[in-house]
Amino acid sequence: MSNETNDQLVLVSGFSGTGKSAxxxxIRNQERWLYNNTEAGKRLPFANKFLNKRISDPYEVLGYFDQAIENKDKLDGIITDSITFLMEMYESKYVLGSNDTQKAWGNFAQYFKELMQDKVVLWGKPTIFTAHLLDKLDTVKHEMKTEVPIKGALKNNGIEAYFSTVVSTKRVSLLELEKYGSDLLTITDEDRELGFKHVFQTRITKETTGERIRAPMGMFTREQTYIDNDCQLLLDHLTKFYAG
Known part of the structure; x- marks a missing residue:
């Protein structure tokens, strides 16, 4: 596994219909972005020019990362939509029905680690994963946890632990958003008509302590708790932050 890091690695998590794909x-220069579609060929909700790859086997994703690594000058970024469906696909194809389920679950975890700790790092350029969320009751602490569902040994730490930047897509009322006044948030006339806006939540609030939103210290101010649900805006912010 590589010991390098990828500062442009983002996990966009959220419940269905909250704006993950949107x-x-x-994204700029979409024709230079590889889009790994793991969700049975589901179309994006907007016209685009991504290099769309319909994934039918999890190992195709590793292969596309290898191709991207070999042709870094021809690509700007890689999107995998979604990592939730990708890992469920692995389970269906390689774990369920296996003659040695213990070994199969070990391979399941190793596949994910190879993807995140080897392929993503060697790629070293903008990388976006989307993920679906699930509410789960913590019976020990008697509180609700919101996390990306994952099985096997990966469940203990969660896949969010492999990302330095995890944002959550939300639909938030304008009354709530006005409390923050983020410079990375634009309220449109359509938003005002609806009374809410689809946003990225970048920091934990007292109402969302059970979520796994995370970012390096100092990356987002309190005012930037909610920003436009715009991956290009987010990547530009990361670039500015790491440039110092």
């Missing part, structure tokens, strides 16, 4: 709409 957040990709403003």
């Amino acid at each position: 957040s990709l709409r403003n």
